[in-house]
Amino acid sequence: MIRLEGVTYSYSKQPLIQEMDLSFEKGKITTIIGPNGCGKSTVLKLASRLLHPNKGKVFLEEKEIGGMKRKEFAQKVSVLLQSGYTPDMAVEDAVMSGRYPHQSPISISSAEDKRLTEYAMEVTCCQSLRKKSLRQLSGGERQRVFLAMVLAQDTPVIFLDEPTTYLDINVSYEIMELISRLNKELGKTIVLVLHDLNLALNYSDRLAVMEKGRVAAYDEASNSEVHRCISDIFKVDIRQMTENGRSYYYSFKI
Incomplete structure (x- = not known):
């Protein structure tokens, strides 16, 4: 559905991404993982048109995203990035x-806008927070609201950059369960960057493992070669366990 072809990106003449070919499948959760500074968030920004490649092209279905109008792209792809700024709004x-x-620049909110806003708050359990300011919320509550904004945008593709950063373990799993629901129940194609290997292993359909601006491995999250690559890069061991009939992966330092 989304693919990068021969994409190169440099910042201040410093190469960050080199000749990258990578595609994200429709209807899947794909997670990009890798050490700090390897280019994970840069790939996400290139795929979501927030950065423009120095070389190569990015396609959404068969359209080059650089040639799409801003609103046309925003009707198909929504993006939630890390941000230290929280606006003072309800x-x-x-x-x-x-x-x-x-919406047009002069239109008021339509019945459909209100319906989808209400639906997004319901799915993300934000209805009881509706009159509160974002600045009054806990980190987990705020992240649910940001996901509701993305859901209200009603796009088939969602990009998320570190959606569990600074959240405690329980809240991180709640957010990932919500992301999983958006994928399974609503059919959203989700591409995200995560630093937590255990969350990535257990909530992703596919993993793109990055190292030094390149894709070192890309396959299903259960693939042994992907696990071997993760082990080599992060110096961890990956084990599988079964509890209540469900299998889980967990990683630990060797």
Whole structure:
């Protein structure tokens, strides 16, 4: 559905991504993992049009994204990045702002805008927070609201950059369960960057393992070659366990 072809990107003449070929499958959760500074977030920004490659092309289905109009792209792809800034606005207004790609500059919110805003808050369990300011919320509550904004945007593709950063373990799993629901129940194609190997192993359909600006391995999350690559790069061992009939992966330092 989304693919990078021969993409190269440099910052201040420093090469970050070199001749990258990578595709993200429709209807799957694909997670990009790798050491700090390997280019994970850069790939996400290149695929979501926030950065432009020095060389190569990025396609959404069969369209080169550089040639798409801003609103056309925003109707198909929504992006949630890390940010240290939290606006002082009510939760309901923040979620409604996700509808902007579907509105004209002079239009008021339509019945469909209101329906999808309400639906997004319901799915993400934000309804009780609607009148609160984003600045009053805990980290987990705020992240649920940001996901509601993305859901209200109603795009088939969602990009998420480190959606569990700074959250405690329980809240991180709650956020990943919600992301999994968006994929399984609503059919969203989700591409995300994670630093937590255990979350990546257990919630992804496919893993793209990066090292020094290149893709070192890319396959299903259960693939042994992917696990071997993760072990080599992170110096960890990966084991599988079964509990209550469900299999889990966990990693630990060798």
